[in-house]
Amino acid sequence: MTARVTPLALSILAVAGWAVSLAVLLARPELLLVALPGVLALATLGRRGPLPRYTITHRLSADRLFEGETLTVTVTVEAASPIALLELRGPLPAGAVLRAGRPRAIMVLRAGEAAEWSYDVRFPRRGVHDLGAVAVRIRDRLGLRTWERRHVAPLAARVFPRIVPLRSVPRPARTQPSVGDYVSSALGEGIEPGDVRQFAPGDRIKQVNWRASLRLGQLYVTERHRERNADVVLMLDTLAEVGAPPETTLDLGVRAAVSLAAAYLARKDRVGLLSYGGVISWVRPASGLVQYERVADGLLRADVVFTYVAKDLLRVPTRVLSPQALVLAITPLLDRRFSRAALDLAARGFDVVVLVVSPVAVTRAAIRPSPADDLAGRLWDLERRGDLAELRRHGLPVLEWRPPEPLEAALVDLPRRRVRLPSAG
Amino acid sequence: MTRLLAAAAAGALVLLLAPTTSASPVLAVGGLALALCALAIATGWRWAATAAAVLFLIAYAAALSIESRPLEVARPLGVGLALLLLLGAVDLADRARGASRHGRVVAAALGRFVLLGAGVAAAAMLALALATALASALTAPAAPLLAAAGALAAVWALAALVRRGARPG
Numbered sequence: 387m388t389a390r391v392t393p394l395a396l397s398i399l400a401v402a403g404w405a406v407s408l409a410v411l412l413a414r415p416e417l418l419l420v421a422l423p424g425v426l427a428l429a430t431l432g433r434r435g436p437l438p439r440y441t442i443t444h445r446l447s448a449d450r451l452f453e454g455e456t457l458t459v460t461v462t463v464e465a466a467s468p469i470a471l472l473e474l475r476g477p478l479p480a481g482a483v484l485r486a487g488r489p490r491a492i493m494v495l496r497a498g499e500a501a502e503w504s505y506d507v508r509f510p511r512r513g514v515h516d517l518g519a520v521a522v523r524i525r526d527r528l529g530l531r532t533w534e535r536r537h538v539a540p541l542a543a544r545v546f547p548r549i550v551p552l553r554s555v556p557r558p559a560r561t562q563p564s565v566g567d568y569v570s571s572a573l574g575e576g577i578e579p580g581d582v583r584q585f586a587p588g589d590r591i592k593q594v595n596w597r598a599s600l601r602l603g604q605l606y607v608t609e610r611h612r613e614r615n616a617d618v619v620l621m622l623d624t625l626a627e628v629g630a631p632p633e634t635t636l637d638l639g640v641r642a643a644v645s646l647a648a649a650y651l652a653r654k655d656r657v658g659l660l661s662y663g664g665v666i667s668w669v670r671p672a673s674g675l676v677q678y679e680r681v682a683d684g685l686l687r688a689d690v691v692f693t694y695v696a697k698d699l700l701r702v703p704t705r706v707l708s709p710q711a712l713v714l715a716i717t718p719l720l721d722r723r724f725s726r727a728a729l730d731l732a733a734r735g736f737d738v739v740v741l742v743v744s745p746v747a748v749t750r751a752a753i754r755p756s757p758a759d760d761l762a763g764r765l766w767d768l769e770r771r772g773d774l775a776e777l778r779r780h781g782l783p784v785l786e787w788r789p790p791e792p793l794e795a796a797l798v799d800l801p802r803r804r805v806r807l808p809s810a811g
Numbered sequence: 812m813t814r815l816l817a818a819a820a821a822g823a824l825v826l827l828l829a830p831t832t833s834a835s836p837v838l839a840v841g842g843l844a845l846a847l848c849a850l851a852i853a854t855g856w857r858w859a860a861t862a863a864a865v866l867f868l869i870a871y872a873a874a875l876s877i878e879s880r881p882l883e884v885a886r887p888l889g890v891g892l893a894l895l896l897l898l899g900a901v902d903l904a905d906r907a908r909g910a911s912r913h914g915r916v917v918a919a920a921l922g923r924f925v926l927l928g929a930g931v932a933a934a935a936m937l938a939l940a941l942a943t944a945l946a947s948a949l950t951a952p953a954a955p956l957l958a959a960a961g962a963l964a965a966v967w968a969l970a971a972l973v974r975r976g977a978r979p980g
Contacts, residue, residue, distance in 0.1 A: 391973050394902040397861040399973055401894055403966045404865050408872040410962040417872055419887035423895045423931045431972045492906055493913035501913045527923050529902060
């Protein structure tokens with residue numbers, strides 16, 4: 387516990403010093419009497435009393451929430467000895483918005499008395515927010531001395547990006563051996579009819595195509611296409627961002643990524659994550675609810691880390707970036723290193739789809755409109771159309787999302803590429 | 812409520828100082844002190860409260876010096892307590908700004924201040940009795956020197972107390 391003399395004590399010392407000095411200079415004993423209350427108050431600093439005893443506990447109403455949701459921080463103080471004045475400052479992380487109550491409290495407590503104080507905090511932006519520290523300052527009876535301490539508990543709120551339900555998502559060009567929702571070109575067990583061929587030993591009766599058999603006088607069977615899943619890798623551009631939080635191009639990209647992850651996982655696909663920026667991080671493709679947690683957790687921490695270095699995707703393990711995977715590159719295309727990386731992947735035979743979060747729309751939403759800014763925005767838009775056309779010339783399917791239009795509207799722009807897909811198994 | 816307490820202290824100071832003198836320069840200094848008080852109460856700036864307290868003190872000292880009244884006890888004690896209340900209330904108002912309050916914060920502060928006032932009154936009586944006894948024993952040429960040395964010692968002792976109060980423990 388750190389003890390300090392308060393600024394109030396220094397103020398009283400200054401006034402008492404003036405009073406004593408004036409009393410001597412003017413030879414007026416009344417001024418000594420004016421100084422007397424201050425002198426007596428300061429004399430209490432010489433008394434060494436016991437340190438105030440108390441316990442502080444604080445809790446959160448939720449530790450996992452979505453962007454825009456609110457949680458309640460509750461702090462409970464129990465005084466074991468009388469506390470003349472207790473000042474508390476609860477946690478309020480940067481970017482969080484106070485919704486109700488106040489993050490500071492002052493209280494007077496008798497011995498054995500307890501007090502509870504709470505306030506509501508809204509988190510407009512994803513992230514892991516530390517809510518573990520409560521700063522405490524106890525003042526003595528006359529407010530001349532304080533004891534300060536920080537109470538730290540391992541409390542944090544994980545704020546997940548909001549999911550937008552998606553009905554249509556880009557279809558992968560290749561499938562994997564496991565069962566899923568895509569009709570594979572490989573024949574086997576499935577629902578979608580494929581080829582019709584002559585009956586062979588081992589074929590099951592339910593496969594017999596009776597109409598063809600009656601017409602041709604021989605037994606024929608209907609083969610069916612297998613239904614397979616796919617690997618999808620969400621490649622997020624964390625090289626640069628524009629816009630004002632919580633609506634930066636990266637925030638929007640993260641929301642798009644988590645929505646796509648939820649949509650593909652619902653289709654039994656294996657989804658992985660690759661954050662491409664100053665630091666490369668990844669989540670290996672897998673399926674299921676637990677994988678959603680892993681991907682969302684990876685996206686929580688996605689942030690722009692500035693670097694001059696262009697990271698080589700060859701360093702990413704094959705089990706993360708499998709050649710069979712659909713790579714969905716989500717980018718504002720602000721940094722050419724990302725478009726080069728996407729083109730490099732496409733050149734190496736990866737199935738790449740680029741989802742561009744328009745920085746023009748995001749920037750326009752963040753600034754006050756003016757004729758000059760409008761003109762600059764239109765010029766920038768023209769320049770970007772050239773960039774997108776360049777990517778399309780290289781054979782990359784490019785989808786442009788212009789917030790605040792819905793993500794779904796951008797995704798339906800992609801033409802249905804292949805109905806029956808080549809299979810890995 | 813804490814601001815009201817500070818305003819009451821400022822009002823008490825004006826009421827205590829106004830009857831002391833009618834000299835306009837002194838009243839002007841008092842007016843400036845009052846304006847600083849208003850600034851301190853509105854903004855919670857401690858420096859403004861300290862400056863206002865010092866200006867009130869200078870105005871009171873000037874008034875005493877100009878008017879050459881006989882020795883009073885109650886009024887200077889009242890001025891001293893009002894100055895202390897002004898500083899304490901502005902400090903408390905600053906602490907309470909933007910904070911939720913639990914318990915009787917202002918009532919507890921006021922209670923402690925009343926107790927201090929009683930202690931101050933008792934100490935003043937004791938000090939006057941001692942000073943009367945000491946005054947008869949002192950020679951006139953030594954008195955100013957002793958007063959200056961005593962003032963220096965008092966201020967030094969207070970500064971030492973403040974310094975010691977900052978140590979942990």
